[in-house]
Amino acid sequence: MKEKLEQLKSRLSEELSAAADPQALESLRVRYLGKKGSITDLLKGMKALSNEEKKEFGQLVNTLKQQAAESIQKRAEELKELEIKKEIELMPEFDLTIPTKEERGSYHPITLVQRECERIFTTMGFNVEDYPEVVTDYECFEAVNVPKNHPARDMQDTYYLTNGELLKSQTSAAQNAILKKYGPALREKGMPIRAIFPGRCFRNEATDATHENTFFQMEGVMVDKDISISNLIYFMKTMLSEVFRRDIKVRLRPGFFPFVEPGFELDINCLICGGTGCPSCNHSGWLELCPCGMIHPEVLKEGGIDPEEYTGFAFGLGLTRLAMMKYGVKDIRDLNSGSLKVMSQFTDDK
């Protein structure tokens, strides 16, 4: 019987290597380990043996049974790997360098305008900051002097998460964090705070040619000793003349925002109609572009800056509207259309 066992062992090993697919392996398993399989037969044939022989032979057969099960499992894994390799070999090869006949994408006009503004402000010593889109009520409103139930909140209804956080309705939501981040360098080393923070904003409002529910703003702040409105006007003028590279008419009028005092609205003469009035400027000839003002003492205090010692300005540039004016996009909604055809006509910069 021992001889039979050895023969079975070597036959199993040969058949295992010959089993070329999962079906062949399964039929091999049934032939050896199934109810009527050869190894099971060996166990059945032990009836005729003496007790001593049964003990010795039983152990040998059980070891063989275990080894057979392990070898079959190992072969199954090998076959699976071979199958994956074959599938990979059959996959078509991609050559990413072959020129495509499809239309190529381009940078989005808002990205181009944002980069241009970042370049201009960094040359003037401003840091560019990134800030999350999901913020707390404190960051978006309370820290910038808009307490709960303040009427100014009506202008900025936004989207709330179930945990009470919200999608930021204005980039001013980052002001407090920026003041806290750069405050120590201002106090200890006399380094002015100069930062811009572009970002996506969200508002729950009806859309039209100049209003979207998702749009971009770029906030800017500067805080130091003796900062005045003249500094604010200088930076605004420099930025606009660099972005447009030509003379454009702007007007400054009083504006109310709880986080600045005094506050202004900086409007740009509509570049779509030249100021005669069209749907892109709500038929007024002017487009609200960049509200701004001197940072309210309460906002400075909340950011850890002493308003008796320091002053600063802040602005909230409408980046999406700036892109509209720069690239002559008549309807703001086109900028969110996601259409390559629409986007690529505004710029050929890649």
Ligand code: FA5
């Ligand atoms: C604000 O959001 C203030 N946080 C701006 C500010 C910052 C004032 C710092 C003073 C100091 P306002 O809601 O007006 O203000 O929005 C600012 C600019 O964002 C607008 O002038 C406009 O250009 C743009 N904007 C506002 N709402 C929309 C909208 N729905 N779609 C497109 N652009 C918008």
